[in-house]
């Protein structure tokens with residue numbers, strides 16, 4: 450092998466198994482991009498991976514040692530984030546040119562999560578394990594440090610349901626992959642359980658005059674002694690099933706799936722929900738003593754019923770059991786924690802919606818980049834929050850995830866700067882300006898469609914032409930990568946939807962089939978919710994109807 454086709458890497462932290470894994474990730478990502486062998490070598494290294502205990506644990510530094518570039522982390526996790534920065538700022542155009550970025554970087558937000566809503570046979574539920582592992586590694590390179598999934602009680606009759614074991618294995622798989630990478634695993638619990646729960650322990654449906662809270666799932670009344678025992682017993686069972694892998698964060702969820710409007714439980718957010726969450730924290734800490742707890746206030750005071758104020762008063766009496774408060778809404782951020790303060794002065798997390806806005810089915814037309822919207826919402830909260838868990842339905846909003854993760858890393862980084870780094874690394878630096886224009890037009894089309902305004906047909910034609918032009922410019926690797934393909938197909942489908950004859954043309958159908966393939970969707974399904982996440986191919990079938 451010629452010297453120039455080998456890249457030598459010294460690992461100054463090889464006693465850490467995670468550091469060895471970080472080297473494997475670095476090797477894999479470089480070798481995937483360029484014909485070069487990346488090998489571990491004790492001397493003559495061009496890259497050094499090191500641990501530096503004087504850095505904060507999640508921080509990294511990239512500097513020069515002689516002729517080598519050294520990437521140092523305050524911990525193996527910090528090293529992973531540093532390798533992400535190194536990879537993105539290196540060049541792969543013909544020859545590998547190691548990053549010239551130099552400096553030290555420490556994340557601003559302590560909890561940079563991502564919530565994978567693994568249901569409806571979406572990508573998270575059905576993707577093969579190697580794809581999932583690789584995707585979580587990719588997010589880690591951009592700074593994620595916690596992954597949340599739910600056990601889907603909503604779809605199951607009880608623990609003996611034939612689907613219960615596969616679903617449990619899915620949750621266990623996410624926990625294992627996440628924790629093996631040194632990231633935190635988060636699971637959510639509340640009063641919503643199996644659909645087979647007895648009628649007499651069911652919750653009283655919530656009043657929902659604004660139609661924003663929802664009454665999904667099978668909520669149980671914790672004020673009913675039998676219902677209470679049912680909730681605690683099932684949560685214990687779930688914790689037992691995870692006890693050999695581990696859980697780092699426990700999230701208590703309020704509404705949509707959750708809630709009870711009986712006299713004992715109302716107002717849910719500051720009464721029944723709080724009592725139950727406090728007790729579940731104690732129960733789950735029997736299994737995982739180091740567990741951190743997160744209380745969601747999603748849809749508190751919708752309508753106003755004093756839930757925020759009630760939470761503040763409860764936290765004044767006892768905040769010991771709680772570590773974070775999470776807040777958000779469908780649109781603008783709730784006013785209470787921003788203007789009056791976070792109950793218990795706890796760190797505040799957000800829950801940005803990156804999946805559903807401006808597209809239906811979710812991901813059905815490919816990528817849904819929303820940089821302007823996410824920037825606007827971020828500006829409302831960026832100085833107040835300590836992180837968050839964006840809500841994700843699939844890989845089609847990869848761009849939105851990266852924007853949020855980098856906001857968490859550096860509050861003042863702009864969506865545009867993040868996109869520039871993403872485009873240069875995932876596609877090619879040559880197309881940065883055109884890809885930015887394309888993303889801007891796709892977002893404007895989605896916004897017009899969401900607001901039921903006419904979509905500018907000339908703009909979607911321009912977007913489509915631009916996408917084809919970029920496509921021709923890209924190196925083969927980028928042209929074939931799913932990240933680019935979902936963006937390009939979105940431009941194709943927008944043209945057919947808004948400036949053509951609809952989705953029945955051969956080209957539109959081909960695009961939908963390709964998306965179905967990338968997202969592992971089912972063309973024929975028994976799942977009555979699958980159509981929510983399946984590209985809208987006319988010949989696709991939902992045998993059990995559509996909910």
Ligand SMILES: [Zn+2]
Nearest residue numbers: 670709711714
């Ligand atoms: Zn109740």
